[in-house]
Amino acid sequence: DTEVTQTPKHLVMGMTNKKSLKCEQHMGHRAMYWYKQKAKKPPELMFVYSYEKLSINESVPSRFSPECPNSSLLNLHLHALQPEDSALYLCASSQGQPSYEQYFGPGTRLTVT
Amino acid sequence: DAKTTQPTSMDCAEGRAANLPCNHSTISGNEYVYWYRQIHSQGPQYIIHGLKNNETNEMASLIITEDRKSSTLILPHATLRDTAVYYCIVIRGDDKIIFGKGTRLHILP
Numbered sequence: 001d002t003e004v005t006q007t008p009k010h011l012v013m014g015m016t017n018k019k020s021l022k023c024e025q026h027m028g029h030r031a032m033y034w035y036k037q038k039a040k041k042p043p044e045l046m047f048v049y050s051y052e053k054l055s056i057n058e059s060v061p062s063r064f065s066p067e068c069p070n071s072s073l074l075n076l077h078l079h080a081l082q083p084e085d086s087a088l089y090l091c092a093s094s095q096g097q098p099s100y101e102q103y104f105g106p107g108t109r110l111t112v113t
Numbered sequence: 114d115a116k117t118t119q120p121t122s123m124d125c126a127e128g129r130a131a132n133l134p135c136n137h138s139t140i141s142g143n144e145y146v147y148w149y150r151q152i153h154s155q156g157p158q159y160i161i162h163g164l165k166n167n168e169t170n171e172m173a174s175l176i177i178t179e180d181r182k183s184s185t186l187i188l189p190h191a192t193l194r195d196t197a198v199y200y201c202i203v204i205r206g207d208d209k210i211i212f213g214k215g216t217r218l219h220i221l222p
Contacts, residue, residue, distance in 0.1 A: 004156070042200065042212030043157060056209065090156050100147050100204050104156030 004105035023074040023091030031097035032074040035090040050097035081112045116203040122217040131188040135201030138182040150197040
């Protein structure tokens with residue numbers, strides 16, 4: 001199984017809502033990542049978890065809260081988002097960290113209204 | 114602070130070899146060259162990486178010049194499914210992946 005799955009595929013939320021994005025992998029990878037990709041722009045790193053511990057936070061606003069409940073799962077909790085946070089949110093995993101051979105999921109397309 | 118320069122877009126006829134260039138003139142001795150691609154509406158996909166020697170796998174070949182200041186990704190027999198944005202990335206061992214603007218490759222039928 002070389003797949004990273006992400007749910008939901010699409011999400012529309014209001015600025016006062018709380019929602020969560022989920023990511024799962026069963027490749028035994030010990031590093032997991034969240035990226036944000038705005039339209040027609042390259043992906044930008046948000047967070048890195050290595051062995052279930054947060055190792056990199058790219059100065060992301062606190063309205064984004066990552067969580068790694070176990071080595072296979074990665075969540076991104078969203079609260080009080082702004083319309084400019086609308087983007088494709090990509091999850092990736094790799095065997096270790098740093099590792100640049102990363103496997104990406106298809107992403108969650110988020111729209112904040 | 115882009116470490117790489119790539120053409121904005123390229124066309125290639127289906128069945129022909131697609132050669133995607135990348136300039137990385139400031140590359141350091143311990144920095145690797147990685148290639149990813151992103152097909153529309155999908156997440157990025159790792160293709161290949163190299164340090165000094167040329168590399169080949171089932172997807173592509175990577176040719177790195179002797180001075181390491183540039184490289185070329187070769188897709189030997191391009192198909193329509195190879196239409197994507199191709200990212201050339203220079204990475205040191207303790208760095209993060211920083212995606213540049215990439216090359217938008219169009220495979221023409």
